Amino acid sequence: MEKINEINGHAANHTECTLPAAEVDTDAKKDAQLTAQEKFVRFLKIHLLVILTVSGVLGGVGIGMAVRNMNLTRAQMTYFAFPGEMLLRMLKMIILPLVVCSLISGAASLDTRSLGKLGGLAIAYFLVTTLIASGIAIALAFIIKPGVGAGALNTNSLKLTGTVTNNKETVDSFLDLARNLFPANLVAAAFRSYATDYKTVSIGNATAGNLTYEKIPTGSEIDGMNILGLVLFAIVFGIALRKLGPEGEDLIKFFNSFNEATMVLVSWIMWYVPIGIMFLVGSKLVEMEDVVLLVTSLGKYIFASILGHLIHGGIVLPLIYFGFTRKNPFSFLSGLITPFTTAFATCSSSATLPSMIKCIEDNNGVDKRISRFILPIGATVNMDGAAIFQCIAAVFIAQLNNVELNAGQIFTILVTATASSVGAAGIPAGGIITIAIILEAIGLPTNDLSLMLAVDWIVDRTTTVVNVEGDALGAGILHHINQQEMKKQQAELETVRVEAVPNIKSEEETSPLVTHQNMGVVPSRKGDLESKESVL
Structure with missing residues (x-):
């Protein structure tokens, strides 16, 4: 005898309080009389998707190692990766309606006073956890010293072709962040974002011999969804609908229905996730020419990054959650295995957003108004895992070039990594460009970033898991605070x-x-x- 509890805006299964005691006892006896086989079948029905998703990762590793020996051509590798590409396309397809509709309906369901307090708590949580993550990363980098003694590490010997051509000034990077907050064209923001480019202009008279050249920043549009601008617009638009009162009710109902329909699509896509994940992992293993050489050459950097993710995701974030809620954080996280596995396979916090919203509401009973308001924001601005590997990468490249970092440069790394992670794209390898911003800020060369690209497919998996874990625990903390205030x-x-x-x-x-x-x-x-x- 179950019903849906919608008092606080979230779905949770519970026994109806008006049931007779005899009926409750009968149900308890029926549960006790189930055979082991029936209990196993019930367990499979509840956890089937999680089991299939984890099996997809393990199967992908096995298939990838087997196919590596077949010496596939590049065209054959593309065909082999096609099922995984379809998963990414489906997840990216659902991001735009999910983010916009969930934020509009979430902001419209909260009054202005509530929205201000909720947003303030969320921003404070995101900022503090990212600063802690950056501090852990810098401490680990100076303890492990991944770049010391690795000066002979040459990218040419590793046959790396990936390069990062980003000569953007630090001030322009932050100005672009502000510009993207206010997109000039909302339709274009769905698939393009603003980025500063440069052109060289001659000044003076060539005949007089006083000709000089000046680099002038110019605006350009690059491919990639402007999530930051869409998030800000959706929040403000939701507040405006709330202010309209009765006149805005119809439009609020429209976005609520749109949001619910989107979640139904997400539930359908979730059943394709195990197949897509298997081929995503397998194709990535097939693409790498010499995995062993990369891992041994950059082993300390990989170890430091993954250790930082384990400390922050396994100790710091759970302790923060426990400090606020006095509840077991790992029982909370156990209901989110499917989103974490999706994050590990796709390396995209944005692509993980649909499954995260569904699981955190269905499995953990988090208020819909909170989860659908906070999680899209967190997927955009909360990048704890990215801040860790970016700080370690900056110190690693400094040690690689025998540069002694002073206190001012260390502080610059902390602040720049925390601030620039806000605008980092929630896509695979989205944090590499952010490392270039940090290196420019402390005056280090960016040509060694090809090393980061070579092993990014390894580090980026734990990075994304920590990113989405921070979002999930933040939603759990805010839900608990909301419940306490209501009581x-x-x-x-x-x-x-x-x-x-x-x-x-x-x-x-x-x-x-x-x-x-x-x-x-x-x-x-x-x-x-x-x-x-x-x-x-």
Whole structure:
């Protein structure tokens, strides 16, 4: 006997409180009488998708190692990777409607005061966790010293073809971040973002011999969804709909329905995830020419990055969650195995967003208004895992070039990694360009970034898992704070009502105006109950 609990806007299965005790006992006896086979079948039905997803990763490793020995041509590798490419295309297809509709409906369901407090708590959480992650990364880089003694490491000996051509000035990188917050064309923002380019202009007179050249920044549009601009627009548009009152209800209902339909599509796509993941992992193993050489040559860097992810994701973030909620963080995370596996395989926090929203609501009972408001923002601005590997990469390249970093440069790495991770694209290898910004800020060459590209496919997997874990635990913390505030407000309302009843009775005995007082009490209580819709 289950029903959907929608009091706080989230779905949670629970036993109806009006059930007779005898009926509850009967259900308990039926559960106890299930055979081991029936219990196993029930377990499979509940956890089938998780089991299939993990099996897809293991199967991909096996298939990839087997196909590596077949010496496929590049065309054959493309055909082999096609099922995995289809998964990425489906996930990217659903990102735009999911982000926009979920944020609009989430912002419209919260009043302005609640939205301000909720947004403030979220930004504070994202900022503090990213700063902690950057500090852990720099400490590990100076302890492990991945670049010390590796000066002979030559990219040519590794036969690396990937290069990063990014000569953008640091100030222009931050100005582009601000420009992308306010896209000039919302339709174009769905598939293009703003980026500064440069052109050289001659100044002076060539005949007089005083000709000089000046590099002038110019605007250009590059391929890639401007998630940051869409997020800001969706939040502000949702607030505007809320301000309209009754006139905006129809449009709010439209976006709510659109959002629910999108989640149905997500549930269908989830059943293709195990197949797509298997070929994504397998094709990546087939593409690498010499995995052993890369891992041994850059082993310290890989080890430092993954260790930083383990410390932050396995110790720091769970401790923060426990500190706020006094609940077991690992039982909370156990309901999110499918999104974590998807993050590990796709290396994209944006592509993981659909499955994360579905699982955190269905398995963990997080309020829909909170999850669909916070998670899209977190997928854009909260990049703890990216901050870790970016800081380690910056120190690694400094050690590789025998550059001693001073306190000012270390502080610059901390601040730049934290700030630039806000604008990092939630796509595979999206953080590599951000490393170029950090290197430019501290005056280091960017030509060694091809080393990062060579092993990014390894490090980026744990990076994405930590990114989405931080988003999930943040949503859990905000949900807990919201629940506590609601309980506190409920207790205050109960106290006020209990104290008001005796006062009314005493006035009934002495005052003929009591009927007018009673009429004023009841509606006020009703208004108070309606105001409980969101307390944050």
